[in-house]
Amino acid sequence: AFTPRVFSGIKPSGGLTLGNYLGAIKRFVEMQGQGFETIYCVVDLHAITVWQDPDALRRSTREIAAGYIASGIDPHKSILFNQSQVAEHAQLAWIFNCVARMGWMKRMTQFKDKAGKNAENASLGLFGYPALMAADILAYHATHVPVGEDQKQHLELTRDIATKFNHDFGIDFFPLTEPVIEGAATRVMSLRDGSKKMSKSDASDMSRINMTDDADTIAGKIRKARTDPDALPSEAKGLEDRPEARNLVNIYAALADTDVDAVLRDVGGRQFSEFKPMLAELAVAKLAPISTEMARLMQAPDEIDAILRHGAEQARAISAPILQRTYDIVGM
């Protein structure tokens, strides 16, 4: 039996968005102290699969760490660290590069989306990214991984890698990790285009709410968010085929810690001109304390770095023996 252990991470490829918060960080906080060991990572090795300016990368790494802490990740309850400071991730990823099959990787839809039409010019790291992600998780024998819906396929690949490793070497060594994809906002969409997910790497800043946006900016982005001309329905099924409308209601429900039907019982029949200010008010109330604390922490980079350094030591204490066992099993 494996120790109940949670691992998850966020890429420092820009600032945190409301999608990262509702799809990931909020769940990370909730899973603390629920009978799991919780391990949260800033995954900088993943960020550099596409070009990152070095100074911007250093800043984003601290900003993601600040976002974790400001949202309620407690370094006394969770291990919080930066991926590149624990070499075991890259070392185990090499083993997994030799376990994963080309055909599996070619099926990854996120690679196809991110590489776009010019896949020949994508980095080898972007292609191999899911094997590194499997290493991030399995270096800790993590049993549960809270993520947004976009990571579902990568979690399946992690299970495929664990299964093949266990089978090839005839040993039940790596767990079959469970994804935890829960809540009203597991896939927050762009505010400008209901067919695209909200992302920190989208070119348009109006497409997302950043965790560091001030109250006026948040209100302005929600006011200008695309919707349709119809009033809000009184039940969730009335949001089918209305992706932009559904997205705003999902965000409201997740921020209010309730479900979509409960929200629609209250606001059904109203126009978006009335609902948007309600959403803006709720978003500001929930996000302002976090962004205030993030701003304070960003003025204290030494405090952040000390937390990450300590977390890296704790992380290595778990992952180094697992890597050694893996080498042993492989015959190294």
Ligand code: ADP
């Ligand atoms: P991004 O796409 O913003 O760069 P990452 O790839 O770093 O985000 O993902 C970090 C975590 O945030 C993952 O668990 C991912 O599933 C979650 N996440 C990212 N975008 C969204 C979104 N729009 N809705 C819900 N969860 C999301």
Ligand code: NA
């Ligand atoms: Na991104």
